[in-house]
Amino acid sequence: MWQWFHKLGSPRWFYHLSSKFLPWLALASVVLIVTGVVWGLAFAPQDARQGNSFRIIYIHVPASFLALAGYYVMAAAGAVGMIWKIKLADMVMVAAAPLGAALTFIALFTGAIWGKPTWGTYWIWDARITSMLVLLFLYIGIIALSRSFSTRETSARACAILALVGTVNIPIIYKSVDWWYTLHQPATIKLTGAPSMHPDMFKPLLVMILGFYCFYALVLLLNTRTEILQRERRTTWVKELAAGK
């Protein structure tokens, strides 16, 4: 059992295994995202109230989904790396941080642009956007911390602890920000009315969400593979890989 577990955690094994399904993942994410973008931009009906600006939803919502899910992926990888001392999990955690931060930024950026035609202002202290901003700060903290240690192992351990503390805090942060928002009751419409969405609008969103999941997995894999090469660059298998190319 332990043997198997550690084989799973072997960077070399993972590197070779991941090469096999990497092309398929790339294909799936490109096809899904291109389909979703074209469908969402050109073929989905426009929203009765918000007009065409509503089409930003097809980027904004999937990015927000993965920004939050990405934090949990990162924390889970960090926990696995910390508890079972699996190097690969540490590498996954390091790979997940910048990716999650970038997706959080996309979610914030598209949210702000969407705000302009909808509310007449780029920034509004909406609960969802504020939580997203705090999430971005949490990501930035992790990235900053990971860059300030001299050894990779220590850095990974430290980030794992911070990510776990952050994970425990995220639900509290989200709830508190939600509550804070209702407290101040701004007279604006809600950003998304997902439940009442027309099926024709919803289908491309589903395609985009799937596409973003594939994209996330793809980039996480790519980042992890780079990290593996970086860390294992003194091993024979990486040298053979470099020489054979």
Add this chain to the structure above:
Amino acid sequence: MTSLGGAFFAVIQRDLSIAMRHRGDLLNPLFFFLIVVTLVPLGISPEPTRLAAMAPGMIWISALLATLLALDNLFQADFADGSLVQLMLSPEPLWLLVLAKIIAHWLVTGLPVVLFSPLLGMILSLPGAGFLPLLLGLALGTAVFSLLGAVGAALTVALHKGSVLLSLLVMPLYVPVLIFGTSAVQRAVDGMNYGGVMAILAAVAAFSLLLAPFAAAGALKVGING
């Protein structure tokens, strides 16, 4: 022979007596707190109604910054002179000793801020109903600041430019406390019941008390290898 309680109280006692020998350092966060709050009327408006509207938030934010200012000294001084290593090599459970350090730290940084806050409430024309929730909320809130901050302080203990990084790490974690703390005061001022909010704040404090010492102990083991 060592004993659990003995070690716990010895750590508190030592940290308190060191703090008492550096009384000047003790006052610094307090003066910082006072100065930041003084800047508010200068920067915004001396008009009492406008000040009163901002008072809960401003006092809370300055209290947050004041405790943050003192946070990097929680472990750093002990790390520099090697006594942190001796602490960590004690056979006693590390989380307990860390908790003792956090308590001592709160007593010398958090508690003075709490006790000082009514004065600042007066300066900022906070209505009378707001004082009790301000005191209670800050007492719970600064405890959470110290507890969560200890994790960040432990992670950055061996880093050269740790203090800016430390603020970056812990400030997002302080968001819920700030929200609940200010709204408890606001509700009291508006004549509403603030018991529920205070209960949430107490729950957050209890939760932090339960988890933060373990997280900070784990963080220290990692952090000293910076």
Add this chain to the structure above:
Amino acid sequence: MFQFDSFDAFLAMAGHGPYVWAAYGVSLTIMAWLALSPLRRQRALLGELRRRLQTQRPRGES
């Protein structure tokens, strides 16, 4: 069903064009960069390793 009367209308998006296109453009650019930058780093890393190996080999094997 294509929602617009003409390609120009598609670009204009009834006045919301700049917002929609900016959001999509910036987001997709960031995503492309996210996918390409690890590939580039990987190539650079392997290239450097190879160079190092080539300069080391004569010494190591003789």
Add this chain to the structure above:
Amino acid sequence: MSSQPLLEFRALTFERDDWPLFSDLCGALKAGEILQITGANGCGKTTLLHILATIQAPTAGSLHWQGRDISRCRQEYLTAMAFVGHQSGLKLSLTPRENLHWLSQLQPLSRVSSGAALARIGLAGFEDVPCYTLSAGQLRRAALAILCMSEAKLWLLDEPLTALDVEGIADLEALLLGHVAEGGGVVLSSHQPLAIPALRTLALDAMTEVAY
């Protein structure tokens, strides 16, 4: 006396940023032995001592205390081990007596009173002055006073000779010999020679040159 070593380390490897500082280091310390770790600056003496003291974890390898893996008996190991590091571990604003009193609450230090320990190490008369008034050599002596009080079997000392004068070094040597005569063990790092018979040495230098 059993032949079981007090402390044994097997295949210790430590890498900093994937660069091996030392690798596959093996060794053992029996009761009554003093092991001196030598080597140039930056070769990993302090790191090795930190690993032996369980302050730092090795990248690979294991430590054994009286035959048992230390990860299984860390608590017991900590009560049986005293560590004096590069930094004194003393608070400068407290007096030597206060410092030792605090430490004795954390670690098993009750062989002799703090006053007796300070007198033995040559700090009589300085017990109750703040540590910031002491010289570097006196501070080092105060830190070493922990050893007089300690009940630990194993001493781990990182550069204990730093800042000590001739007399201080002689005091320390006497202290070490007394400890091993009672069946204790010592691991210390130093590049100075010590006037101790039957001193074992472990040279770390050989490990610094590792091919890319």
